[in-house]
Amino acid sequence: MNAEIIAVGSELLLGQIANTNAQFLSQQLAELGINVYFHTVVGDNATRLEAAVKAAQKRANLIIFTGGLGPTKDDLTKETIAHLLQRELVMDQEALRSIEEYFKRTKRTMTENNKKQALVLQGAEVLKNDYGMAPGMALTIASITYMLLPGPPKEMRPMFIQYGRPFLMSKLERHERIESRVLRFFGIGESQLETEIADLIDQQSNPTIAPLAGDGEVTLRLTAKHESSLEAKKLLDETEAAIARRVGQYVYGYDNDTLFSKLVERLKEQNKTVAAAESLTGGRFTAELTAISGASQIVKGGVVCYTNEIKEQVLSVPASVLATDGAVSEPCAKLLAEHVRSFCKADIGISFTGVAGPDPLEGKPVGTVYVGISISGQETEVHALLLSGDRETIRTRTIKYGCFAILKKLTASL
Amino acid sequence: MNAEIIAVGSELLLGQIANTNAQFLSQQLAELGINVYFHTVVGDNATRLEAAVKAAQKRANLIIFTGGLGPTKDDLTKETIAHLLQRELVMDQEALRSIEEYFKRTKRTMTENNKKQALVLQGAEVLKNDYGMAPGMALTIASITYMLLPGPPKEMRPMFIQYGRPFLMSKLERHERIESRVLRFFGIGESQLETEIADLIDQQSNPTIAPLAGDGEVTLRLTAKHESSLEAKKLLDETEAAIARRVGQYVYGYDNDTLFSKLVERLKEQNKTVAAAESLTGGRFTAELTAISGASQIVKGGVVCYTNEIKEQVLSVPASVLATDGAVSEPCAKLLAEHVRSFCKADIGISFTGVAGPDPLEGKPVGTVYVGISISGQETEVHALLLSGDRETIRTRTIKYGCFAILKKLTASL
Numbered sequence: 001m002n003a004e005i006i007a008v009g010s011e012l013l014l015g016q017i018a019n020t021n022a023q024f025l026s027q028q029l030a031e032l033g034i035n036v037y038f039h040t041v042v043g044d045n046a047t048r049l050e051a052a053v054k055a056a057q058k059r060a061n062l063i064i065f066t067g068g069l070g071p072t073k074d075d076l077t078k079e080t081i082a083h084l085l086q087r088e089l090v091m092d093q094e095a096l097r098s099i100e101e102y103f104k105r106t107k108r109t110m111t112e113n114n115k116k117q118a119l120v121l122q123g124a125e126v127l128k129n130d131y132g133m134a135p136g137m138a139l140t141i142a143s144i145t146y147m148l149l150p151g152p153p154k155e156m157r158p159m160f161i162q163y164g165r166p167f168l169m170s171k172l173e174r175h176e177r178i179e180s181r182v183l184r185f186f187g188i189g190e191s192q193l194e195t196e197i198a199d200l201i202d203q204q205s206n207p208t209i210a211p212l213a214g215d216g217e218v219t220l221r222l223t224a225k226h227e228s229s230l231e232a233k234k235l236l237d238e239t240e241a242a243i244a245r246r247v248g249q250y251v252y253g254y255d256n257d258t259l260f261s262k263l264v265e266r267l268k269e270q271n272k273t274v275a276a277a278e279s280l281t282g283g284r285f286t287a288e289l290t291a292i293s294g295a296s297q298i299v300k301g302g303v304v305c306y307t308n309e310i311k312e313q314v315l316s317v318p319a320s321v322l323a324t325d326g327a328v329s330e331p332c333a334k335l336l337a338e339h340v341r342s343f344c345k346a347d348i349g350i351s352f353t354g355v356a357g358p359d360p361l362e363g364k365p366v367g368t369v370y371v372g373i374s375i376s377g378q379e380t381e382v383h384a385l386l387l388s389g390d391r392e393t394i395r396t397r398t399i400k401y402g403c404f405a406i407l408k409k410l411t412a413s414l
Numbered sequence: 415m416n417a418e419i420i421a422v423g424s425e426l427l428l429g430q431i432a433n434t435n436a437q438f439l440s441q442q443l444a445e446l447g448i449n450v451y452f453h454t455v456v457g458d459n460a461t462r463l464e465a466a467v468k469a470a471q472k473r474a475n476l477i478i479f480t481g482g483l484g485p486t487k488d489d490l491t492k493e494t495i496a497h498l499l500q501r502e503l504v505m506d507q508e509a510l511r512s513i514e515e516y517f518k519r520t521k522r523t524m525t526e527n528n529k530k531q532a533l534v535l536q537g538a539e540v541l542k543n544d545y546g547m548a549p550g551m552a553l554t555i556a557s558i559t560y561m562l563l564p565g566p567p568k569e570m571r572p573m574f575i576q577y578g579r580p581f582l583m584s585k586l587e588r589h590e591r592i593e594s595r596v597l598r599f600f601g602i603g604e605s606q607l608e609t610e611i612a613d614l615i616d617q618q619s620n621p622t623i624a625p626l627a628g629d630g631e632v633t634l635r636l637t638a639k640h641e642s643s644l645e646a647k648k649l650l651d652e653t654e655a656a657i658a659r660r661v662g663q664y665v666y667g668y669d670n671d672t673l674f675s676k677l678v679e680r681l682k683e684q685n686k687t688v689a690a691a692e693s694l695t696g697g698r699f700t701a702e703l704t705a706i707s708g709a710s711q712i713v714k715g716g717v718v719c720y721t722n723e724i725k726e727q728v729l730s731v732p733a734s735v736l737a738t739d740g741a742v743s744e745p746c747a748k749l750l751a752e753h754v755r756s757f758c759k760a761d762i763g764i765s766f767t768g769v770a771g772p773d774p775l776e777g778k779p780v781g782t783v784y785v786g787i788s789i790s791g792q793e794t795e796v797h798a799l800l801l802s803g804d805r806e807t808i809r810t811r812t813i814k815y816g817c818f819a820i821l822k823k824l825t826a827s828l
Contacts, residue, residue: 015440026429041453282704283697290696302718
């Protein structure tokens with residue numbers, strides 16, 4: 001089955017909302033092993049919608065529509081499809097009853113145009129709307145399956161999961177299972193990663209290996225197909241092992257993991273606490289960690305030492321260090337990490353100092369960054385980085401680098 | 415000019431990301447008065463991309479592509495278009511130099527496939543990439559304008575605004591000017607705002623007034639059309655004044671202002687400094703302020719007092735207060751604000767303490783929040799809030815509330 005998703009709605013073409021429906025349905029279809037080759041967005045215009053449907057009929061045997069099922073004149077998805085397929089629209093009594101009940105329940109007056117929502121394509125399977133009024137529908141004509149879903153994600157998502165997905169599964173003839181896994185990397189660029197595993201990517205089609213880069217990280221999505229879900233997972237394991245042999249040192253997690261969630265998890269496991277001295281990053285490191293529920297077990301706190309005054313008076317960096325080496329320096333990062341650790345009585349102290357831009361500081365170029373890590377009983381490490389990008393990119397990469405560096409040390413000490 | 419936006423990338427068809435690029439570009443094109451009739455998403459597949467381009471050529475005279483300009487084999491947008499238009503790809507020396515510099519600066523190894531990014535369509539205007547490696551390009555052939563932009567939003571957005579938009583404006587022949595202005599509100603809900611100005615929204619079509627809610631804020635976008643840009647702006651001024659007479663007390667800024675950028679701006683104007691004691695928010699308040707360039711003038715720093723230990727030992731909240739009133743209490747918020755102000759020698763001290771969830775704390779329900787504000791020479795204020803939403807929503811609304819509260823006090827003291 002090859003699918004195309006057609007979203008109908010001028011609000012999408014005006015940029016008022018993003019087409020998150022297509023994203024959701026694509027994920028769902030990928031899980032069912034149905035290929036999606038095109039997304040199309042078209043406005044509330046019958047002629048252009050008709051053109052979009054005709055194009056889709058040539059290249060897909062499953063066409064899923066979202067939007068345009070409402071009560072107003074703008075809503076013309078089913079009317080257009082009825083016209084194209086030469087099917088009647090008939091009143092669905094159950095849908096009509098549920099619309100009437102909705103108005104009774106919310107004590108609002110039902111206007112005549114609301115009845116329009118209960119019209120469905122003759123012969124279609126009606127998909128119930130448990131969270132709104134307009135029902136969905138699905139039918140197959142001349143080997144093409146058409147599924148019409150409402151536009152509001154709050155109605156569309158449960159309708160698809162509850163009724164649309166089972167309808168499609170009954171249509172699927174094969175029993176192939178699809179399993180996918182995302183490997184998350186830090187500290188390696190997309191092109192270097194691809195170079196390291198180019199032969200693996202080229203040689204194999206099951207699992208497929210798809211790289212994606214963003215926000216200083218790279219991910220590889222492995223997708224395996226097999227009649228048995230267990231066998232598909234085994235295929236994933238084998239490919240993951242082959243990748244890990246080459247670039248395993250850069251892997252930090254799977255699927256929805258983040259560097260921050262992994263760090264919180266690891267610190268909890270090892271029963272260790274952290275405190276941060278944040279100059280460059282202004283509190284973002286602790287803000288990210290404390291965004292995760294349960295962080296109170298492992299985050300002691302921190303000092304946002306944005307000014308030299310606070311570095312000196314609160315975190316006891318000697319004035320001489322600030323005067324000779326500067327705030328953006330290895331000695332300063334070292335002292336900040338050590339002092340914030342003792343100041344907050346934490347097991348691990350981390351410090352971030354650097355030049356976020358737009359202007360150089362202390363004669364040091366934008367992107368100069370020092371990350372200090374102080375752990376009780378170990379020598380303090382200072383990592384010097386030179387990052388590119390704008391202010392926000394530099395700050396984001398800095399805190400991610402800090403997370404990854406602590407994670408590495410925690411793994412080494414296991 | 416009628417536009418179609420074609421996004422290229424299998425990650426979109428797999429549902430890994432939503433097509434926010436199409437949303438952004440649609441908004442931008444709407445502002446320029448360019449109609450967008452279709453969005454298309456196609457995978458990293460030359461045959462299907464070619465089909466999509468051919469369909470677009472029949473219905474649009476501006477085709478904007480996003481994605482597929484990177485270094486890997488998957489990236490084939492410009493190659494496919496070059497083939498379709500029978501244009502050569504030529505090495506752009508400036509782009510190549512900037513890629514080489516990027517690798518030099520970040521001390522990473524440049525692999526051969528990175529050079530591919532500097533190839534551009536012969537005769538195209540090259541659009542510089544200030545935030546990444548792959549340049550964009552634009553050219554007009556047979557009355558159709560093709561614009562190729564990179565996929566990562568962080569690169570695509572500034573490239574379009576800086577270089578793509580001016581290119582399109584030079585192509586536009588009509589003389590009607592479109593001016594728009596966004597008014598930003600805090601402390602009033604969308605439905606209340608809409609009720610207050612319902613008659614203004616209904617009665618007028620130039621400017622149009624479009625409300626949008628999100629992240630605890632509401633905005634109104636005013637859009638005016640006129641042959642003269644000056645007259646269009648006058649129309650905006652009049653409508654803005656009418657709105658301000660009703661709900662002006664909730665307006666905090668315009669367009670791309672944020673509560674944080676406004677606070678930094680105001681503090682600079684008044685030459686005042688701020689320091690924060692952050693329990694609930696874990697450093698996010700100072701992180702947001704220091705994300706803005708020039709914050710070093712006004713942010714002294716802060717203490718992330720996530721544990722009671724730090725509240726007591728660093729910020730001198732008496733153990734008795736923590737034992738009887740608790741960390742989430744008015745007295746604690748008051749002392750935290752006062753003490754962080756004196757501790758960091760700032761003009762304004764602000765504190766955030768509360769229950770972010772998922773579980774209640776000290777017998778207080780999730781969403782209980784206290785914001786303390788201490789200003790030299792004034793009595794300390796503590797605002798008690800009861801917020802709804804998940805952990806992140808509560809934290810976000812808390813720091814926004816803090817910003818707005820300080821802004822109000824700064825305005826009052828003018």
